Amino acid sequence: MTSEFSDRRVLIPGGTGGVGEGVVRAYLAAGAQVVVPSRDERRTAEFQRILGDAATDRLHLVVHDYTGFDGAERLAAEMAERLGGIDDVVAPIGGYWGGRRLWEIDAKDWQDAFVGLATTHAAVMRAVVPRLGPTGTYQIVAGESGFRPVPGSGLLSMQQAALLMMRSVLEAEVADRQRVFALVLGPVRTRSIGDAQPDWITPGQIGAVAVAASASTVAGREIRLPDPDAAKQALALLRDGNSRPTTKSAEAVSSRPGNEEG
Ligand SMILES: NC(=O)c1ccc[n+]([C@@H]2O[C@H](COP(=O)([O-])OP(=O)(O)OC[C@H]3O[C@@H](n4cnc5c(N)ncnc54)[C@H](OP(=O)(O)O)[C@@H]3O)[C@@H](O)[C@H]2O)c1
Numbered sequence: 308m309t310s311e312f313s314d315r316r317v318l319i320p321g322g323t324g325g326v327g328e329g330v331v332r333a334y335l336a337a338g339a340q341v342v343v344p345s346r347d348e349r350r351t352a353e354f355q356r357i358l359g360d361a362a363t364d365r366l367h368l369v370v371h372d373y374t375g376f377d378g379a380e381r382l383a384a385e386m387a388e389r390l391g392g393i394d395d396v397v398a399p400i401g402g403y404w405g406g407r408r409l410w411e412i413d414a415k416d417w418q419d420a421f422v423g424l425a426t427t428h429a430a431v432m433r434a435v436v437p438r439l440g441p442t443g444t445y446q447i448v449a450g451e452s453g454f455r456p457v458p459g460s461g462l463l464s465m466q467q468a469a470l471l472m473m474r475s476v477l478e479a480e481v482a483d484r485q486r487v488f489a490l491v492l493g494p495v496r497t498r499s500i501g502d503a504q505p506d507w508i509t510p511g512q513i514g515a516v517a518v519a520a521s522a523s524t525v526a527g528r529e530i531r532l533p534d535p536d537a538a539k540q541a542l543a544l545l546r547d548g549n550s551r552p553t554t555k556s557a558e559a560v561s562s563r564p565g566n567e568e569g
Pocket residue numbers: 320321322323324325326327344345346347350351374399400401402403423424427448449450451492493494495496497568569
């Protein structure tokens with residue numbers, strides 16, 4: 308895998324987060340050049356510390372605000388100029404929101420949990436897609452709440468549903484030029500969870516699926532990852548599949564019932 312990925316340039320906005328950590332580690336271990344932007348200098352330093360020896364010179368941690376159209380455009384332009392292009396994007400941007408029913412939200416909730424995050428995803432997408440190489444992948448990370456309502460967390464559900472539709476539209480629009488995936492997660496055993504919840508999917512398993520999607524020729528799709536078993540199935544599909552896998556194997560990956568959050 309290392310030689311195959313040695314020239315691959317991967318952008319991971321949201322890479323400093325709990326899910327992002329597993330994705331960053333997986334691409335670094337595969338040999339890629341990995342760009343991780345963060346809005347916060349302290350968070351960047353903390354992430355470097357968390358990665359330890361995994362933070363090789365192929366990791367490019369940059370303090371950069373990409374949450375608006377101009378900032379995302381500058382990020383993509385600088386990455387393309389410095390590394391010579393962009394091959395893959397994996398976007399685990401944004402975390403949990405909850406605690407209020409839909410009619411209880413205020414203007415700040417609406418801005419933070421819906422408008423702000425939707426804008427950030429759209430900004431990255433519009434800056435990067437025209438620059439993605441022909442074998443590239445665009446991978447959106449979302450949660451099952453995008454298709455399963457979670458009372459008290461409705462803004463998150465609405466925003467995740469919008470992301471899943473963004474993937475579908477994007478796939479239709481880029482046609483055969485690039486592959487667009489959504490990794491749709493159940494609850495994740497991030498570093499803040501520690502060893503609790505052994506049945507939850509881990510960031511490492513999610514990262515392995517993302518790398519396998521980049522390495523494969525399987526067509527873009529929604530990949531549901533409710534738990535570790537689903538991650539194993541997804542890896543089998545991505546590693547063994549070719550450009551148009553059978554409906555049966557695609558269904559095995561994309562229609563498993565899952566847990567709840569995210
Ligand atoms: N954790 C779970 O159990 C779970 C389950 C299902 C789905 N998911 C999905 O996985 C993705 C990542 O979740 P996570 O748990 O890794 O979240 P997290 O730990 O809170 O990390 C979120 C990342 O997004 C970045 N970000 C950029 N713009 C943001 C904004 N406007 N608001 C908040 N964060 C922003 C942050 O980067 P900087 O602060 O460094 O700039 C941070 O690295 C989300 O789409 C989430 O819905 C997670």
